[in-house]
Amino acid sequence: MRIMRTGAAPVGIVLALALAGCSSLEAGGGGSDAAIDELSIVVPAGPGGGWDQTGRAMQANLQDEGLVGSATVTNVDGAGGTVGLANIANASDPNTLLVMGLVMVGAVETNQSQARIEHTTPIARLTEEQEVIVVPAESPYETIDDLLADIEKNGKDVSITGGSAGGTDHILAGMLLKAAGMPPSNIGNKLNYIAYSGGGESLAALLGNNVNAGISGISEYAEQVQAGELRALAVSGEERVDALPDTPTLTEAGYDVVLTNWRGVVAPGSIDDEEREALTTAVTKLAESDAWQATLEEKDWDDAFLAGEEFDTYLDGNIAESLTVLKDIGLIR
Amino acid sequence: MDNFSALLDGFSTVLHPTYLLWALFGVFIGTAVGVLPGIGPAMTIALLLPLTYSLEPTAAIIVFAGIYYGGMYGGSTTSILLNTPGESASIVTAIEGNKMARAGRGAAALATAAIGSFVAGTLATVALTFLAPVIARWAVQLGEPDYFALMVVAFITVGALLGSSVPRGLAALSLGLFLGLVGTDTLTGQQRFTFGVPNLADGIDVVIVAVGLFAVGEALYVGSRMRHGPIKVIPIEKGWRSWMKPDDWRRSWKPWLRGAAIGFPVGTIPAGGADVATFLSYASERRLAGKERRKQFGKGAIEGVAGPEAANNAASAGVLVPLLTLGLPTTATAAIIIVAFQSYGIQPGPLLLQNESTLVWALIASLYIGNVMLVVLNLPLVGMWVRVLRIPRHYLYAGIILFGALGSYALNFSPVDVLLLVLIGLAGFFMRRYGYPVAPLVVGMILGPMAEDRLRRSLAISQGDLSYLVSSPFAASAYVAIVVLLALGIWLKRRERAQA
Structure with missing residues (x-):
């Protein structure tokens, strides 16, 4: 008993250290004949979120498929991912991948981050999720046209809720108003965007009928739409989604807007062509593997694999477009 | 009573020797990690969640319920004994609980916290069973102005924490309000007072401030007094009968019930969560205490531990109401619970009770069992935890600083947080040295940003119309x-x- 009494605290320390160790040093088995022996995956967000799940799914599949000798995941949280971005921009180990996506594109601008995505080496886009525009079930708006016409007419009387300011939801709201024909200079005066820290919180405002419309990822609102609490007006991808088969895409509804919340990986800016090739090959093989496809199925992620020059072009376009919209909204000058 | 038979079904699923062992395991490991300073329930669950992945869904949910309650109780233990709250909801517990521990009444404080958590947790789980759909409907109708009104009520409770000197209390409160401003503004995405340091962009974590002010500041203060001779420690009485005297029971049971009554509804509405409930409970206990007892507040009043602890646990059950009936996560812990559910293949939302009723009722039954296990496991351990205080001061405080630094580092795995902890710890030392209360600072830091966001969202929706x-x-x-x-x-x- 004596040991037990004084031993309780040390047991706690050992446990905590062991757990902390698990999260950062999940090294796999010994060496293999893979081109990359040790891969380090940096997740620029805390455990549990979308980026983290992507990073950990990559880690597991890359190791299981023998595409890398071992892979570790490190969480570097903060400032919409830009703390992790700064970390990778200065990384010296070429075998490093940073999980990132559209959210980071916006965060770089709103946070006026010193580190920019252009300072990294793009590797691939992996998954995407469509956005959905919803209204409360009792709302008078039946179509996306109704909603946009009312904003055109009554401006800020119409409030739209969604995730953080300058995030994907906010950017889509700005793009919609622009596509509806409102002059860019006037979008800041018409859009009354009520930002919450996440889609879940904005849901409460929608269900309580305290705001007029909401924009967020499909996974945040789909359940409520199926339950009849919310009505989906449109989705933001190129094709309709399985979860909401009756909801038209924005393109079908006559608005030239396609925006998906995509996730991908980039490498340090300093790597040479050979090192880039090795990383791209590993990630391409991963994306094509049955195991990865099974993961996508299980997590309900859409496959959006894009690598090489196509991804470079896509990323450049994406950054330029986001910058324009953020300026229109009035978030940055 | 449809729900009642469904709950009995849930119990028949869960009451199985193997599952009971899993429940005990969950509570044990939850408590063990939860007692580490700086590691609150959300962190505990996030760290331990992977452990449950390998289990089949029912066992996983049972372990999870155990971790949830264990993590929360573990947080109160460190608040009371070491003055190091692991999360915002146990800050109030530290105020009175630590004073009690220093007066040699740590066992009574721990016991009233454990039993109060049990009583309130059970009442709140019963309320969850029967009232969940009704309450959820009502709560979701509340809008931004309602939340702001609630924040105003909570702010008034700060008055109870100001201490003997009102100007000093207000100075501490203002400093807290200022620290709350640091970071990215939710509504516009603009950074405030971050001085270009990316690590400050998400604001200063309130856990770092609490651990810095309470634990590090305290350790430095004690260190500075050491050369004035040893500090008197009042020995702990032996035997479990002395933990709670008849008078303690008499003074505790009403706060337990009031705590449950305050905590459950506050937890239910998608507003601040458990911390607001603990402030409200503390303020009402202080107000309701007679003239003589009120003088004990700030010096170790048992009501100030019993009420907030009960409110904290009841609110944690209340948080499950919008989560299970509407799929709304209203606290950080609830957001992690959603991740847990998703990993068990359950999608929280309005259809959850229809689609997954067996698992949901198994979860609710697990909550009852987790609650019982908590008392079973922790009451006998009260004596053991209290012995922590007998560790010689220099070892104990060195340990506290080490744990505090470890906990702060573990929040984001960032050295900047450890540096912040040191700076805030120094500030805490000087505040203590010159008689400034630290509690208003922490409360201001928690409530300030919440109130600001709610007010500004209200005014954004109404476009500046104050009558809204x-x-x-x-x-x-x-x-x-x-x-x-x-x-x-x-x-x-x-x-x-x-x-x-």
Whole structure:
């Protein structure tokens, strides 16, 4: 008993250290004949979120498929991912991948981050999720046209809720108003965007009928739409989604807007062509593997694999477009 | 009573020797990790969640319920014994609980926290069983002005924490409000007072501030007094009968019930979560205490531990109401619970009770069992935890600083947080040295940003029309209640003075 009494605290320390160790040093088995022996995956967000799940799914599949000798995941949280971005921009180990996506594109601008995505080496886009525009079930708006016409007419009387300011939801709201024909200079005066820290919180405002419309990822609102609490007006991808088969895409509804919340990986800016090739090959093989496809199925992620020059072009376009919209909204000058 | 038979089914699933062992395991490991300073329930669950992945869904949910309650209780243990709250909801517990521990009444504080958590947790789980759908419907109708009204009520409770010198209390509160401003503004995405340091962009974590002010500041203060001779430690009485004296029971049971009554509804509405409930409970206990007892507040009043701890646990059960019935996560812990559910293949939402009723009722039954296990496991351990205080001071405080630094580092795995902890710890030392209370600072830091966001969102929706703030029945009645209570307080004081 004596040991037990004084031993309780040390047991706690050992446990905590062991757990902390698990999260950062999940090294796999010994060496293999893979081109990359040790891969380090940096997740620029805390455990549990979308980026983290992507990073950990990559880690597991890359190791299981023998595409890398071992892979570790490190969480570097903060400032919409830009703390992790700064970390990778200065990384010296070429075998490093940073999980990132559209959210980071916006965060770089709103946070006026010193580190920019252009300072990294793009590797691939992996998954995407469509956005959905919803209204409360009792709302008078039946179509996306109704909603946009009312904003055109009554401006800020119409409030739209969604995730953080300058995030994907906010950017889509700005793009919609622009596509509806409102002059860019006037979008800041018409859009009354009520930002919450996440889609879940904005849901409460929608269900309580305290705001007029909401924009967020499909996974945040789909359940409520199926339950009849919310009505989906449109989705933001190129094709309709399985979860909401009756909801038209924005393109079908006559608005030239396609925006998906995509996730991908980039490498340090300093790597040479050979090192880039090795990383791209590993990630391409991963994306094509049955195991990865099974993961996508299980997590309900859409496959959006894009690598090489196509991804470079896509990323450049994406950054330029986001910058324009953020300026229109009035978030940055 | 449909729910009742469904709950019995849930119990028949869960009451199985293997599952009971899993429940005990969950509570044990939850408590063990939860007692580490700086590691609150959300962190505990996030760290331990992977452990449950390998289990089949029912066992996983049972372990999870155990971790949830264990993590929460573990947080109170460190608050009481070491003055290091692991999360915002146990800050109030530290105020009175640590004073009790230093007066040699740590066992009573731990016992009233454990039993109070059990009583309130059980009551709240019963309420969850029967009232969940009704309450969820009501709660979701509350809008931004209603939440702002609730924040105003919570702010008034800060008055109870100001201490003997009002100007010093207000100075500490203002500093807290300022620290709350640091970081990215939710509504516009603009950074405030971050001085270009990316690590400050998400604001200063309130856990770092709490651990810095309470634990590190305290350790430095004690260190600075060491050369004035050893600090008197009042020995702990032996034997479990002495943990809670009849008088302690008499003083605890009403706060437990009131705590449950305050905690459950506050946890249910998608507003601040458990921390607001603990502030409200503390303030009402202080107000309701007689003249003699009120003097004990700030010096180790058992009501100040019993009430907030009960409120904390009841609120944690309340948080599950919007989560299970509407799929709304209203706290950080609830957001992690959603991740847990998704990993068990359950999608929280309005259809959850229909689609997954077996698992949901198994979860609710697990919560009852987790609650019982908590008391079974922790009451016998109270004596053991209290012995922590017998560790020689220099070892103990060195350990506290180490744990505090470890906990702060573990929040984001960032050395900047450890540096912040040191700076805030120094500030805490000087505040203590010159008689400034630290509690208002922490409370201001928690409530300030919440109130600001709610107010600004209200005004954004109404486009600057102030009358919107009092347009809803809930908000209007809250303000009327505040005015009436304040007027009543002033009138009573006048009458007292006139009689004297």
